[in-house]
Amino acid sequence: MQVAKVRGTVVSTHKTPNLTGVKLLLLQFMDLEGQPLDKYEVAGDVVGAGVNEWVLVTRGGAARKDYGADKRPLDAMVVGIIDTITVDNRLLYSKKDDR
Amino acid sequence: MQVAKVRGTVVSTHKTPNLTGVKLLLLQFMDLEGQPLDKYEVAGDVVGAGVNEWVLVTRGGAARKDYGADKRPLDAMVVGIIDTITVDNRLLYSKKDDR
Amino acid sequence: MQVAKVRGTVVSTHKTPNLTGVKLLLLQFMDLEGQPLDKYEVAGDVVGAGVNEWVLVTRGGAARKDYGADKRPLDAMVVGIIDTITVDNRLLYSKKDDR
Amino acid sequence: MQVAKVRGTVVSTHKTPNLTGVKLLLLQFMDLEGQPLDKYEVAGDVVGAGVNEWVLVTRGGAARKDYGADKRPLDAMVVGIIDTITVDNRLLYSKKDDR
Amino acid sequence: MQVAKVRGTVVSTHKTPNLTGVKLLLLQFMDLEGQPLDKYEVAGDVVGAGVNEWVLVTRGGAARKDYGADKRPLDAMVVGIIDTITVDNRLLYSKKDDR
Numbered sequence: 352m353q354v355a356k357v358r359g360t361v362v363s364t365h366k367t368p369n370l371t372g373v374k375l376l377l378l379q380f381m382d383l384e385g386q387p388l389d390k391y392e393v394a395g396d397v398v399g400a401g402v403n404e405w406v407l408v409t410r411g412g413a414a415r416k417d418y419g420a421d422k423r424p425l426d427a428m429v430v431g432i433i434d435t436i437t438v439d440n441r442l443l444y445s446k447k448d449d450r
Numbered sequence: 451m452q453v454a455k456v457r458g459t460v461v462s463t464h465k466t467p468n469l470t471g472v473k474l475l476l477l478q479f480m481d482l483e484g485q486p487l488d489k490y491e492v493a494g495d496v497v498g499a500g501v502n503e504w505v506l507v508t509r510g511g512a513a514r515k516d517y518g519a520d521k522r523p524l525d526a527m528v529v530g531i532i533d534t535i536t537v538d539n540r541l542l543y544s545k546k547d548d549r
Numbered sequence: 550m551q552v553a554k555v556r557g558t559v560v561s562t563h564k565t566p567n568l569t570g571v572k573l574l575l576l577q578f579m580d581l582e583g584q585p586l587d588k589y590e591v592a593g594d595v596v597g598a599g600v601n602e603w604v605l606v607t608r609g610g611a612a613r614k615d616y617g618a619d620k621r622p623l624d625a626m627v628v629g630i631i632d633t634i635t636v637d638n639r640l641l642y643s644k645k646d647d648r
Numbered sequence: 649m650q651v652a653k654v655r656g657t658v659v660s661t662h663k664t665p666n667l668t669g670v671k672l673l674l675l676q677f678m679d680l681e682g683q684p685l686d687k688y689e690v691a692g693d694v695v696g697a698g699v700n701e702w703v704l705v706t707r708g709g710a711a712r713k714d715y716g717a718d719k720r721p722l723d724a725m726v727v728g729i730i731d732t733i734t735v736d737n738r739l740l741y742s743k744k745d746d747r
Numbered sequence: 748m749q750v751a752k753v754r755g756t757v758v759s760t761h762k763t764p765n766l767t768g769v770k771l772l773l774l775q776f777m778d779l780e781g782q783p784l785d786k787y788e789v790a791g792d793v794v795g796a797g798v799n800e801w802v803l804v805t806r807g808g809a810a811r812k813d814y815g816a817d818k819r820p821l822d823a824m825v826v827g828i829i830d831t832i833t834v835d836n837r838l839l840y841s842k843k844d845d846r
Binding site for chain 5: 649650651679680694695704706707708709710711713714725727728729730731732733734735736737740
């Protein structure tokens with residue numbers, strides 16, 4: 352999985368019926384220093400993440416492992432909101448400090 | 451999923467029978483600033499997207515989740531026409547303004 | 550799918566039995582301007598493509614959707630010979646003109 | 649699979665139930681000279697790897713082949729702790745010497 | 748599939764039981780000129796390839812298509828030892844000449 356920051360949302364009314372009811376988040380990937388990368392992903396969300404939150408995004412078939420998601424054409428899914436990232440016993444990110 | 455702009459079409463008459471009847475769109479990927487990238491994908495289309503429209507493209511097994519698509523050798527599929535993309539509460543793209 | 554040009558062939562006599570009888574083509578990927586990229590793929594071929602022809606190549610599980618291919622360890626397959634590519638209503642490639 | 653070094657951990661309390669009980673490691677990929685790359689992966693762990701250990705990480709559907717993991721939305725998994733890497737009959741890495 | 752050269756081996760004694768008995772080769776990818784790239788893959792081997800041999804490596808689900816491999820957490824597999832690579836009717840590589 353990759354670490355990403357929720358940057359916004361994507362709205363599509365004319366879409367395949369299999370995507371009905373799926374909230375689509377625009378995620379920007381973060382690097383190992385906690386800095387934003389140029390890479391992004393539009394992902395489904397099952398955890399109710401909000402803008403600026405750091406999340407875990409899973410891709411590929413893993414994005415379709417949650418309830419009812421096996422028929423959805425999703426290749427990326429937010430599966431968790433990150434509380435802390437620890438690197439070399441140092442706190443790289445803490446949701447608490449990020450507010 | 452990635453955000454892409456429909457740039458054109460690809461025609462192939464001599465192809466595997468499993469691709470018969472599938473419209474193939476040439477998509478150019480867009481970056482987080484709404485600028486075109488060098489990357490592209492040739493994708494099937496289930497939503498009837500037209501040239502210059504911004505679309506959501508899904509890749510991998512997710513491209514074969516729509517009706518009858520599970521036997522098609524597609525690794526990319528247009529699954530929605532984008533209305534709006536919002537980044538940091540700012541409108542990055544709006545289909546209405548794009549005309 | 551990606552657009553690629555058939556550049557040659559790869560021969561392997563000592564291989565897994567599941568690859569017996571599969572013709573392996575060496576494909577070079579093309580960019581959005583119709584110029585060759587550094588990227589390549591060795592792919593199976595179900596359409597009988599020849600050297601210099603432009604083809605559509607599918608990757609991942611999609612490469613194993615054709616007849617009997619579900620047991621083959623292929624991650625890339627030529628699924629069509631390209632007749633034309635149209636970008637912004639301009640002909641980027643035409644097989645007829647390419648001869 | 650790729651060679652990676654365990655750099656830390658990621659904690660997420662608000663996550664999909666399918667990830668409950670999965671330890672998530674932050675892995676940094678290594679290159680062919682044994683130097684760290686900018687690339688990382690957050691992966692599940694079934695072997696009990698610790699910080700600074702070099703591990704093998706598998707990605708995609710392969711990450712869900714272990715006991716009970718087929719329903720987890722994991723796209724990366726640590727599947728082994730590396731003892732030695734030999735390149736051209738030279739020892740590139742040895743866990744014993746790394747302590 | 749990609750063309751790679753066998754550079755060495757990776758040994759892991761503390762690993763998931765599903766990898767028991769699998770020989771793990773360190774492969775370096777080759778480019779279209781037959782020169783080594785920075786990219787590598789640690790792959791299972793079903794053909795008995797040796798150091799310095801050029802091989803075909805398949806990735807993703809394709810790596811688990813061989814006998815008993817469907818339960819193994821492998822995302823890359825050596826599926827053939829390359830005899831010859833021909834590009835534009837010129838021999839790019841020949842195993843015979845490589846000795």
